Structure formats: C-alpha cells, structure tokens
Amino acid sequence: MLFKDQVDFVRQHIKKNKLRVFMTILAATMGCAFLIVLASIGFGIQDTMRKEILQDQAITQVEVFPSENEELNLKEIKAVPFIGAIVQRTSMDTMTSFHFEDRMMSGDLRLTDMKEEEQSNLKLSEGRLPKNESEIIVGYHFAKNLWTDAERIKVEEGVEEADLPKGYEKSIIGKEVSLSLQPYESDGAFPERWDFTVVGVMENPAKDWIVDSSILMDESWLPKLTAAYEANGEQVPEIYTNTKIYTSSLEHVKSVTKDLKDMGYNVFSVSEQLEQIDVFFMAFKIGLIFVGTIAILISSIGIFNTMTMAVTERTREIGVMKAIGASPKLIERLFLMESAWIGIIGTLLAIVISYAVSFLANWLLPLVVGAALGEDEFSDLSITFSLIPWQLVLLASAMSIGVAMISGWRPARKATKIDVIQALRQEL
Amino acid sequence: MSSETGGKKMIKVKQVNHTFLIGKKGKEKKVPVLKGLSFEVEKGEIVAIIGKSGSGKSTLLHTIAGFMSPEQGSITVNGQETANLNETERAAFRLNNFGFIFQNFQLMPGLTAFENVELPLKLKGISAKQRKASVKQMMDKVGLTEVGDHYPNELSGGQQQRVSIARALITNPPILFADEPTGSLDSETEQDILLLIQNLNQTLGVTFVMITHDEEVASIAHRTFKMRDGELVKGDLQ
Numbered sequence: 001m002l003f004k005d006q007v008d009f010v011r012q013h014i015k016k017n018k019l020r021v022f023m024t025i026l027a028a029t030m031g032c033a034f035l036i037v038l039a040s041i042g043f044g045i046q047d048t049m050r051k052e053i054l055q056d057q058a059i060t061q062v063e064v065f066p067s068e069n070e071e072l073n074l075k076e077i078k079a080v081p082f083i084g085a086i087v088q089r090t091s092m093d094t095m096t097s098f099h100f101e102d103r104m105m106s107g108d109l110r111l112t113d114m115k116e117e118e119q120s121n122l123k124l125s126e127g128r129l130p131k132n133e134s135e136i137i138v139g140y141h142f143a144k145n146l147w148t149d150a151e152r153i154k155v156e157e158g159v160e161e162a163d164l165p166k167g168y169e170k171s172i173i174g175k176e177v178s179l180s181l182q183p184y185e186s187d188g189a190f191p192e193r194w195d196f197t198v199v200g201v202m203e204n205p206a207k208d209w210i211v212d213s214s215i216l217m218d219e220s221w222l223p224k225l226t227a228a229y230e231a232n233g234e235q236v237p238e239i240y241t242n243t244k245i246y247t248s249s250l251e252h253v254k255s256v257t258k259d260l261k262d263m264g265y266n267v268f269s270v271s272e273q274l275e276q277i278d279v280f281f282m283a284f285k286i287g288l289i290f291v292g293t294i295a296i297l298i299s300s301i302g303i304f305n306t307m308t309m310a311v312t313e314r315t316r317e318i319g320v321m322k323a324i325g326a327s328p329k330l331i332e333r334l335f336l337m338e339s340a341w342i343g344i345i346g347t348l349l350a351i352v353i354s355y356a357v358s359f360l361a362n363w364l365l366p367l368v369v370g371a372a373l374g375e376d377e378f379s380d381l382s383i384t385f386s387l388i389p390w391q392l393v394l395l396a397s398a399m400s401i402g403v404a405m406i407s408g409w410r411p412a413r414k415a416t417k418i419d420v421i422q423a424l425r426q427e428l
Numbered sequence: 429m430s431s432e433t434g435g436k437k438m439i440k441v442k443q444v445n446h447t448f449l450i451g452k453k454g455k456e457k458k459v460p461v462l463k464g465l466s467f468e469v470e471k472g473e474i475v476a477i478i479g480k481s482g483s484g485k486s487t488l489l490h491t492i493a494g495f496m497s498p499e500q501g502s503i504t505v506n507g508q509e510t511a512n513l514n515e516t517e518r519a520a521f522r523l524n525n526f527g528f529i530f531q532n533f534q535l536m537p538g539l540t541a542f543e544n545v546e547l548p549l550k551l552k553g554i555s556a557k558q559r560k561a562s563v564k565q566m567m568d569k570v571g572l573t574e575v576g577d578h579y580p581n582e583l584s585g586g587q588q589q590r591v592s593i594a595r596a597l598i599t600n601p602p603i604l605f606a607d608e609p610t611g612s613l614d615s616e617t618e619q620d621i622l623l624l625i626q627n628l629n630q631t632l633g634v635t636f637v638m639i640t641h642d643e644e645v646a647s648i649a650h651r652t653f654k655m656r657d658g659e660l661v662k663g664d665l666q
Contacts, residue, residue: 002553128570324522324548325520325548328515421495424530
C-alpha cells in the first residue's frame with residue numbers, strides 16, 4: 001500500500017470518530033503542554049539568575065588573589081593559555097579630591113595600565129580611553145557628584161534623596177579637572193595640583209544602588225603621587241592592588257580558573273558561580289520534567305483506550321482487509337500511524353499552547369506580583385518566569401509522540417492477531 | 429470437462445484432515461470436521477461444494493483460502509503449497525491469487541462502492557491514476573456505473589453483491605471463492621448474480637469455487653462436490 005493511501009486510510013478512520021479522537025488529542029495536548037510549561041519555569045528562573053550574575057561583572061573576568069604573605073606572579077599568570085588581559089588597578093589609602101570650576105568631589109582614584117584596560121574590553125558610556133598620561137576616564141556618577149560648596153553644605157545639613165543636588169549636568173568629556181591629595185590625618189590638602197582632561201565616562205553599573213565616582217588614570221602617575229607625600233614630609237600611604245584577569249573568550253573562563261587554582265591562587269570567576277547554579281537547576285529541571293512525564297503517561301492511558309476501542313470496533317473490517325490480502329504488518333502500521341497521528345497533533349498543539357502560556361506568564365506575572373506588592377517598579381523588572389528552549393520542545397515532543405506510539409502498539413498488535421474467520425462472522 | 433476448461437490443475441487438495449476443539453477449556457471435545465478430503469479443481473472451472481449446515485464446507489473453503497491451516501494433508505493452489513506459508517506470505521498469496529465473494533458482502537461501510545472495489549488495488553500499491561481506470565472499467569463490467577459514489581447502506585442487496593464481485597475481480601485473480609454468494613438475495617437478484625458469475629467465468633476464464641446449500645445455485649457449476657459430516661460423499665461427483 002502506498003504511503004499516501006495509508007495516510008488517507010488513517011484520516012478516514014479518524015474522521016469517523018471525530019469526538020473521541022479530539023478528546024484523546026486534548027488529553028495528549030494537556031499532558032505535553034503541562035510538561036513543557038512546568039519545565040519552562042525551571043529554565044526561566046535559571047535564565048533570570050544567570051542574567052543576574054552575568055550583568056554584575058564582565059563574563060570573561062576572573063578575580064585572582066594571592067595566598068597570605070604571597071604575591072601574584074604575573075609572569076607565570078601571563079603564561080596561562082587564553083588570557084586576554086591582566087588588569088591591575090592600584091589605589092592609595094588617602095583622600096583624593098577633584099576640582100572643576102567651582103565644583104569639587106572626593107572620589108576613588110585608581111591607577112591602571114590603559115593598554116590592559118583596552119584589551120579587557122572596558123566599556124564606556126561615552127568618550128574614549130586615554131591616549132596619554134594627562135587623560136583620564138571617570139565613573140558614570142562622577143559629574144553628578146561634582147558639587148559646589150553651597151550644595152555640599154546643604155547635603156551635609158541633610159536632604160531627602162530626591163532633593164540631592166544634580167551636580168554638573170553637562171557633558172564632562174573634554175573638560176579639565178585637577179586632582180589634589182590629602183592624607184586622612186592631615187587638616188589640609190597638599191599644595192600640588194595635577195590637571196587632567198576627562199576623555200571618557202564609564203558605563204552605568206548594572207546594580208541600581210552602586211554609585212561609581214571613580215577615576216581611572218595611567219599607572220605612570222603612581223611615583224609622582226607618592227613623591228608628593230615625601231615632598232610634604234608625610235608617610236607614603238598604603239597602596240592596594242586589585243588584579244582581574246580577562247580571558248580571551250567565555251568558553252576559556254573555566255580552564256583559566258582551573259589553571260590559576262592549580263597555581264595555588266584564590267580564584268573567583270563567573271564560571272564558578274554559573275556552574276553551581278547550573279548543577280542546582282539541572283536537578284530542579286529533572287524533577288519538573290519527571291512530574292510532567294507523569295502527566296504524559298496519564299494521557300497515554302487515553303490513547304491506549306481509544307486505540308483499543310478502534311481495534312474492537314473495526315474487527316470485522318480488519319478481518320475483511322486480511323481476507324483480501326492485507327498483511328499483518330500493514331494492519332499494525334495503520335494503527336500505529338493512527339496513534340502517532342494523535343501524538344503528533346497533540347504535541348504540535350501543546351507546543352503552541354506552551355509558548356502562549358509562557359509568553360502570557362512572562363508578561364502578566366510581573367504585573368500581578370507588582371500589583372500585589374504595591375510596587376510599581378517591580379513591573380519594570382525583566383524577570384523570566386518561563387523559558388522554552390528548543391531542547392525542551394524536542395525532548396517533550398519525543399516523549400509525547402513516543403509514549404503515544406507505545407500506547408498504540410499493543411492495540412495494533414491485537415489487530416494483527418484478529419482471526420479472519422471470527423471477524424467475518426461478526427454481525428454488521 | 430477438460431474440453432470446456434483449461435485442463436491445468438488450479439487447486440489440489442490431498443488427504444486433508446481437520447479437527448475442532450469444542451467446549452470449556454480443559455474439557456474440550458475433539459470434533460473432526462474434515463476427514464481425509466481429496467479433490468482437484470481445473471483452471472476455468474466453476475465448482476460448487478454443497479452440503480447441509482455443519483457438513484464442513486465452509487471449513488474446507490477457509491482451509492483452501494489460507495484462513496486456517498489443516499492439521500493434516502496438503503493443499504496446492506496455482507502450483508504453490510499453501511500450508512507452508514507464514515501469515516505475511518499467505519496474505520500476499522491471497523492478494524495475488526484469490527478473490528472473495530461473501531454471503532453478507534463484507535463491504536467496508538465507510539467507503540463508497542468505488543472505494544470498496546479500489547481497496548485490493550490499494551493493498552497492491554497501485555497508483556491512483558491506474559486504479560481509477562481499472563475500477564471504472566470493472567464497475568461498468570458488473571453494471572455499477574451509476575452507483576460508484578454510493579455507500580454500501582445506500583445500495584440494494586444485489587448491488588452490494590455486485591460491488592463485492594467487482595472487488596473480488598479487480599486484481600484479476602485466477603481463482604474466486606464464493607461463500608453462499610446468493611444467500612442474502614431474493615430469487616430474481618439471485619438469477620442476475622448467477623448469470624453474472626457464469627458470464628465472468630466465460631469471458632475472463634476465472635476459476636470459481638462456490639459454497640452453497642442451494643441446488644439451484646450449484647446448477648451453474650461445471651462440477652458439484654457434495655459434503656456430509658466432513659467427507660465428500662462418493663457418487664456425487666458429476
């Protein structure tokens with residue numbers, strides 16, 4: 001029998017029992033959709049948590065700290081394969097003030113190697129990286145915190161957060177600012193002033209509550225700044241160095257983390273955190289899929305019943321078909337095709353419904369939760385409650401169609417075993 | 429007889445015995461239904477097997493047609509020993525060699541007359557275009573041109589039996605089995621169907637094996653075998 005004729009044959013039989021087949025498809029759809037939607041919650045929450053971690057820091061960043069009383073061996077670290085940049089930011093334990101026109105602010109001064117910063121793909125919200133020693137880049141909130149004396153006094157007297165001064169509201173790019181140093185225990189700043197041109201502003205930190213008023217300047221300034229302490233008869237302050245390593249790409253974070261750990265350093269990278277989360281969510285998702293599978297198995301009982309009924313009802317027809325020359329394999333195939341058809345249509349409907357439910361959940365739940373908590377801001381948060389990756393669709397489809405075919409297999413076998421003589425004796 | 433027919437032995441039945449087990453499980457009784465039957469049917473013959481209910485004629489037909497295997501003996505049809513074939517081989521053998529006409533027509537209720545006739549061709553994997561031409565020709569031959577798109581329940585008994593005959597002949601089988609072909613028909617329609625069978629036998633040269641309890645139906649046969657209690661009654665061979 002040609003495949004097209006087999007399909008026609010199955011279609012004709014399905015048409016004859018529309019309601020029963022529809023109800024069976026509905027059961028298969030519900031089972032499969034339940035599995036997809038349930039597992040999608042696991043995928044959704046995992047995705048949200050991953051995004052949360054990844055937005056906190058550069059994905060390729062690996063923080064490395066030496067063990068106590070030891071130092072980082074940069075030469076050794078540089079030899080590790082797939083290292084893109086080693087960024088060492090140095091800060092001094094002192095008060096640093098920046099002056100611009102009649103405004104002033106105290107910020108965190110960091111000295112760094114600009115070439116390494118460039119290689120680490122340091123992102124700027126505007127401007128560019130410094131090209132010479134007299135150029136600096138500043139944190140996103142630098143200009144906002146440049147206050148006049150009057151504004152500072154007002155803030156010190158106490159103001160609501162909403163009434164905080166706006167600082168310098170124009171673009172700070174291209175503006176000249178001057179730096180002064182003052183030891184904590186001293187009453188006044190050193191007389192030396194150093195002028196710099198702001199050429200770039202760093203990106204807004206991902207976390208809303210972080211205020212970035214830092215200043216990045218070339219590390220060649222360190223001896224000049226420390227020299228000022230000696231010139232003013234003060235002790236050189238403590239100097240701290242924070243080292244961050246950037247791998248050449250995300251897939252190498254894991255191997256670089258391992259290599260550095262093997263060298264005896266304390267290492268922390270995003271891959272470590274992601275790995276822990278992935279292990280937890282893998283177990284969580286397996287649990288959800290297991291529960292969803294039970295729904296599919298329940299729906300398979302419906303398919304088994306429908307197919308058994310179909311075989312019983314068509315006993316005489318099967319007998320006639322066998323009598324005129326239909327092989328048992330063909331009979332079996334026709335019934336398997338019917339149960340597979342129920343599984344396929346049920347699965348297709350389930351996929352469409354699951355995507356619709358997932359879309360609705362992601363759109364509606366933040367609104368509902370926000371309204372329930374009375375926080376308007378909550379509705380703006382991008383939380384993924386449900387995510388349906390293609391792998392989940394593939395897994396659920398394979399399970400749903402597979403279970404449908406297994407359910408139809410026994411009735412199909414029963415059909416092949418129908419005795420022609422008994423079948424032909426059946427009343428019309 | 430040989431002068432009227434082809435002379436080639438189409439069916440050879442040799443010492444066929446069969447027993448049914450009747451009764452509750454564990455307490456079954458053995459009832460012999462076929463007792464050492466032997467006969468031959470030549471190509472192009474119409475052979476009638478007559479006998480009362482329970483004489484074993486239906487069991488004989490089912491055995492020859494391969495619906496069941498005899499306990500003992502051999503059956504050779506169109507040169508093929510059928511007892512050795514497995515289920516799938518038997519199905520293929522039936523499709524290529526046999527046509528069946530049943531007492532209650534056994535048409536598919538969900539298919540039109542045209543589709544019922546078409547069914548064996550579908551099983552053979554013949555393309556839709558070829559099927560259409562063959563079925564149309566066959567429908568014309570059995571006088572069903574006008575009712576091709578009717579469902580079985582929209583046809584008269586005679587028309588249903590014609591559909592059944594057309595379905596049996598559509599694959600051009602060399603042998604056609606008819607189990608009480610006029611059992612469900614009135615006498616006028618019965619005559620029509622018998623004439624049609626005779627006509628098809630003469631024009632197409634198909635071998636007919638008919639089972640009937642009706643002497644009048646058996647009268648169109650070239651030879652008649654009479655069965656009683658699972659045996660061919662001697663002296664009844666024409």
